[in-house]
Amino acid sequence: MKVYITSLILAVLSISGLIAQPIKIDLSALQSSKPWAATEQWEPKPPKVTPGMFTLAPSDAIVLFDGKDLDAWHKPKYGYGTRMDEVESIIKWKADHPENSAAEWIVKDGQMIVKPGAGAIETNLAFGDVQLHIEWLAPVDPGKESQGYSNSGIFLMGMYELQVLNSYENETYSNGQAGSMYKQLIPLVNASRPPGEWQSYDIVFTAPRFNEDGTLKSPATITVFHNGLLIQNHAVLKGPCVYIGTPYYFKHPEKLPLLLQDHGNKVRFRNIWIREL
8 A cells, every 4th residue: 555655646746747757868869969079088198008017017117126136226325214303304415415325235036135234225216206016025034023024114205104014914013014104004904915925015106295485285195005905095194204203294305216125124125116197
């Protein structure tokens, strides 16, 4: 009875015009005027790029490491800071005093291996907004735990650190595990593979913008896929990633080198390429 009454009410409302009937466009009648063409955008055409496949970088990428040498890298005299005042002083000093030497990490079997104690390495080129692909491996290292188990870091612009760490069944603080923006942003999920297996980060980073007076115009943002899983979704950074204290922004160059951290562990890297956005 309820169904019958409802149907009757709908029928009465439809007849009375209180319920609008669906509109169906006769596309064949519009063939002469083609109104859909008004919203078709044919220019500009996106540049054609041959996509990468496995270890092959995209055709428009800058290859930073292809397994052969460290020609795209050097060792900076000053690496990165643990506190904001240190970070700020290092970045400002390096801009006017580029004191570098040859990168001392090991290249073996197509891999770049951290040489503990040799110091960080950074790219010869400077970058701002980028898409970055990098593969890394946390070696099996019995007896190590927490932040001491295969620790390294990917410092975009030498300041904004995406953590590298064995986070497979290895407890540590959440904003310091693999996939975190160190001490700031916890990854959405833990996508870590076991030690001894290769892992990948695919990163889209937007550099911060500053006004002429040095104030912040827009903060840095980052999107990260770890082993194909989204772990940072257009996340907003509070400033450089530091070990001690609270981050803040200060005006710095629009482009700065990418830095890889020596944290005393023999972390391995391979297949590193970058695209400027």
